[in-house]
Amino acid sequence: xxxxxxxxxxxxxxxxxxxxxxxxxxxxxxxxxxxKYTGVAGGRAVSVYMENEDTLVIENCTEEDFxxxxxxxxxxxxxxxxxxxxxxxxxxxxxxxxxxxxxxLLKQDFNEVLISxxxxxxxxxxRIMKSVETLSKLYGEKILWGSREFFSFPTINTLAxxxxxxxxxxxxxxxxxxxxxxxxxxxxxxxxxxxxxxLDCHFENKLCRKALLxxxxxxxxxxxxxxxxxxxxxxxxxxxxxxxxxxEELYFKRxxxxxxxxxxxxxxxxxxxxxxxQYLFYYARENGIGV
DNA sequence: TTGCAGGGGTCAA
DNA sequence: TTGACCCCTGCA
Numbered sequence: 001x002x003x004x005x006x007x008x009x010x011x012x013x014x015x016x017x018x019x020x021x022x023x024x025x026x027x028x029x030x031x032x033x034x035x036k037y038t039g040v041a042g043g044r045a046v047s048v049y050m051e052n053e054d055t056l057v058i059e060n061c062t063e064e065d066f067x068x069x070x071x072x073x074x075x076x077x078x079x080x081x082x083x084x085x086x087x088x089x090x091x092x093x094x095x096x097x098x099x100x101x102x103x104x105l106l107k108q109d110f111n112e113v114l115i116s117x118x119x120x121x122x123x124x125x126x127r128i129m130k131s132v133e134t135l136s137k138l139y140g141e142k143i144l145w146g147s148r149e150f151f152s153f154p155t156i157n158t159l160a161x162x163x164x165x166x167x168x169x170x171x172x173x174x175x176x177x178x179x180x181x182x183x184x185x186x187x188x189x190x191x192x193x194x195x196x197x198x199l200d201c202h203f204e205n206k207l208c209r210k211a212l213l214x215x216x217x218x219x220x221x222x223x224x225x226x227x228x229x230x231x232x233x234x235x236x237x238x239x240x241x242x243x244x245x246x247x248e249e250l251y252f253k254r255x256x257x258x259x260x261x262x263x264x265x266x267x268x269x270x271x272x273x274x275x276x277x278q279y280l281f282y283y284a285r286e287n288g289i290g291v
Numbered sequence: 292t293t294g295c296a297g298g299g300g301t302c303a304a
Numbered sequence: 305t306t307g308a309c310c311c312c313t314g315c316a
Contacts, residue, residue, distance in 0.1 A: 126312090127313090
C-alpha cells in the first residue's frame with residue numbers, strides 16, 4: 001500500500017484504535033493529545049490512527065516492519081467479520097459486538113504479557129501501566145524515535161538477574177516477589193510440566209496452562225489472560241470480576257461460580273470463547289454492567 | 292486535611 | 305474457604 005517515508009498505510013476492516021487499546025488486553029499504548037495511540041512492542045515504537053475509517057496509519061513504520069512484525073501483532077490476517085458472526089449467538093453478544101466492533105486481539109510477546117498480567121492481579125489499569133512502564137525504563141533497551149525516547153520491556157533473563165529490591169522500584173507491591181520468582185524460574189528453562197502436557201502444548205517457546213499455573217503469581221485468571229493475549233489459545237476465557245458480573249447478570253440471571261462460567265463459555269463459544277470474552281469485557285466495563 | 296475502604300487475583304493456612 | 309497482601313484512588 002502507500003508508503004511515504006516512515007509512514008505506512010494499509011486498508012483494514014474491524015479496527016478501531018480505542019477498542020483495540022482500551023479493551024484491557026495491553027498496558028503500553030496511550031492516547032496522545034492528537035488522538036493517536038503511541039506504544040512500544042517488539043522493540044519498536046510507533047503511533048497509530050485511522051484515516052477515513054478504513055485505513056490504518058502507522059507512523060515510524062517501514063514496509064519491512066509492517067510485514068515482519070505489525071501485521072501479525074495487530075492480527076490483521078484474521079477476518080473479524082467471521083469471528084463476530086460466530087460469537088453472535090444471541091442478542092446479548094450481538095449488542096456487545098456492536099459496541100466493541102473495532103476490537104482485535106493483539107499478539108503480544110509471551111513473556112511481556114506474562115509479567116504484565118502478574119502485575120495486574122488485584123490492581124487497576126493506570127497503576128499496572130505505571131509499573132510496566134517503570135520496569136521498561138529501568139531495565140529495558142532504549143528505543144529512539146527522533147528526539148523521543150522509549151523503552152522495550154525487559155527480557156526474562158534481565159528480570160531474573162535483578163534483586164527483589166531492584167524490582168520493588170516498579171512499585172508493584174506484593175507482586176514484585178511473584179515477578180522475581182517467576183522470572184528466575186523461567187530463566188532456568190521450560191518447566192517439565194509443559195514438556196509432559198499433550199493437551200495445549202503445541203506452541204514454541206510458550207507454556208500451556210498446566211505449566212503456567214505452578215508459577216508464582218499466576219492463578220487461573222492470569223493464566224487465561226496470558227494464553228489469550230499472547231495469541232496462544234483463543235479458547236481461553238479469562239473470568240475476572242467484570243466478566244463474572246456480566247455473565248451472571250445477562251446469561252445466568254443469578255450468582256454463578258467461576259467453574260460454571262468457564263464450562264458455559266467453553267460449550268457455548270468453543271474455539272472463539274476468547275474473542276467473546278473480550279467483547280463482553282469491554283461492553284461490561286464501559287457500560288458499568290453489574291456495578 | 293486526614294482517614295479509611297476497596298480494588299480487573301493469588302497464596303497460604 | 306478466607307484473610308492478607310502493596311499502594312493508590314476516591315470519598316466522607
